[in-house]
Ligand code: B12
C-alpha cells in the first residue's frame with residue numbers, strides 16, 4: 422500500500438491579482454511529493470470551501486497580498502466548518518501584518534507566512550501538522 | 556477512517572461522496588468495500604471522455620459543455636474527473652484544470668474531482684474507472700473525463716467512456732502527423748477548438764479528409780459525395796455504424812457547444828440502438844474482472860512463497876544464470892509442489 426498522498430488546495434481569495442507566491446508554493450509542494458490543486462485567481466470563500474470539499478484535501482493554502490485577509494480568512498474557515506471539513510488545516514501566506522497574526526491563529530489558521538519564506542519550511546510544517554493529526 | 560455510507564452518497568451528500576472517492580482512489584479496504592456496495596447502483600451515467608493535446612482546450616471545453624448540459628437539463632447532474640500527470644521524480648502533481656472551469660464553481664449540480672495519474676500511463680489513473688463508477692452510483696447523469704493529453708494515443712479512455720471526444724486546435728503544425736498515431740481511431744466525435752483562430756478551417760478540412768480516408772470502404776461514406784457535408788452535422792443512427800462528426804467550437808465563448816451536445820446525444824442514441832452501449836459496458840466489466848483475478852491470484856500466491864525465495868531467484872536472474880521466464884516458472888512450480 423503506497424503512503425497516503427497529501428492533497429493541498431492552493432487558492433487566491435478576493436480580487437488580489439498577485440499570484441507569484443501562490444505559484445511558487447504550489448510548485449514547492451508538488452516537488453515535495455504532494456498533490457496540489459490550483460484554483461486560480463478571484464475565488465470567493467464559498468468557491469474555495471466548495472473546491473476543498475469536492476477535492477477532499479488535507480490542507481487549504483490561502484495566498485493574500487491585498488490586505489483583505491481579516492475579512493476573507495474567517496469566512497473561508499466558517500464555510501469549511503459548515504461543510505463538515507473542520508479537520509482541514511488552513512495555511513496562510515502573503516502580506517499579513519504582524520499585528521493581525523494572533524487573531525487569525527485564534528480563529529483557526531494553522532500558520533502564517535510572509536515574504537521570503539523558505540518553501541522547505543512550509544513543506545515540513547504541513548507534514549508535521551498532518552502527522553500530529555494522525 | 557470515515558464510516559462509509561451508501562445511503563449518504565445516494566442522497567447526494569457531498570462530504571460522504573468526496574471521502575469515498577479518496578478511499579476508492581487509495582484502493583484500501585474501505586474503498587474496495589464501498590465500490591462493491593455501490594456497484595449495484597451503477598450503469599446509468601453517460602461517461603464521456605475528452606482527450607487531445609495539451610493546450611487544445613480540453614478543460615475549457617469541459618467547462619462549456621458541463622455548463623451547457625446543466626442549462627439544457629437542469630435536473631441532471633454532471634461529474635467531472637480531470638486527470639493530470641504525476642511527476643515521476645517527486646511523486647507530486649499540480650492539478651490545474653479547475654482554473655479553466657470558472658462557470659462551474661458555483662453550480663451545486665456539478666462536482667469536479669482532480670486526479671493525479673500516480674504512475675499510470677495511458678492518460679488516466681488506475682482508479683479513474685472506479686471513480687467514474689462512484690459518481691454513477693451517486694446519481695450523476697454525466698461523467699466527463701478529461702485525460703492527461705500527453706499527445707500520444709491515450710487509448711485507455713476508450714474502454715472507460717461511452718463517447719470519446721478528441722479535441723484538436725489550429726496551428727499544431729502538421730495536423731495529420733499530430734493525430735495520426737491512433738488517436739483518430741478512438742474518436743467518436745472530433746472537435747476543432749479555438750475555431751475563431753486563423754487556420755481553423757485548414758485543420759477542420761484535414762480532419763474531415765482523414766475521417767473520409769479512414770472510413771472509406773466501410774459503407775458509411777458513399778462515393779465521396781459527402782466530402783464536406785458528412786462533417787457538418789452529427790450523424791444519427793446508421794445501420795453500418797457511426798461516422799464521427801467533425802465540429803468546430805470556441806470553448807471560451809461557447810460557440811458550437813450546442814452542436815457538440817447534440818452530437819453527444821446522437822452518439823448515445825446510436826450506441827443504445829445498435830447494442831454497442833451494452834457491449835462497451837460489458838467489455839469494460841470483463842476487463843475489470845480479469846484484472847482483479849490476476850491481481851488477487853498473484854497477491855495470494857506471493858503470500859505463500861517462503862520468505863527470501865523470490866530474492867534468491869531474482870539474484871540468479873540478475874547474474875544472468877536464469878532467464879526471467881525460467882525464474883517465473885521456477886517460482887510458480889515451487890509453490891505448486
Ligand atoms: C510583484 C508585485 C506586483 C505585481 C504582481 C505580479 C503577479 N502576477 O503576481 C504587479 C505589478 C501586477 C502588482 C500589482 C499591484 N500591487 Co503589488 N506587489 C508586488 C511585489 C513587489 C512583490 C510580490 C511578489 O510577487 N513577491 C514574490 C512572491 C514569491 O512572494 P510572496 O507572494 O510574498 O510569497 C511568499 C510568501 O509570502 C509565502 N506565501 C505567499 N502565499 C502563500 C500561501 C501559502 C499557502 C503559504 C504557505 C505561503 C505563502 O511564500 C512565498 C514564498 O516565499 C509586492 C511587494 C513585496 N515585496 O511583497 C507588491 C505589493 C504586494 N503590491 C501592492 C499593491 C498595493 C499593488 C497594487 C494595488 C498597486 C496598484 N495601486 O495598482 C496592484 C494590485 C494588482 C492586483 N490586481 O491585485 C502592495 C500591497 C499592499 C498591502 N497589501 O497592504 C505591495 C505589498 C507593495 C507595497 N509595499 O505597497 N504587484
Ligand SMILES: Nc1nc2c(ncn2[C@@H]2O[C@H](COP(=O)(O)OP(=O)(O)O)[C@@H](O)[C@H]2O)c(=O)[nH]1
Nearest residue numbers: 609610611612613614615655748749805806807
Ligand atoms: N482562442 C481560444 N483560446 C482557447 C479556447 N479554448 C481554450 N482556450 C485557451 O487555451 C488554453 C488552454 O486551455 P485548456 O482548457 O487549459 O486546455 P487543455 O490543456 O487541453 O485542458 C487556455 O489559455 C485557454 O484559455 C478557444 O476556444 N479559443
Ligand SMILES: [Mg+2]
Nearest residue numbers: 613614652701
Ligand atoms: Mg486541462
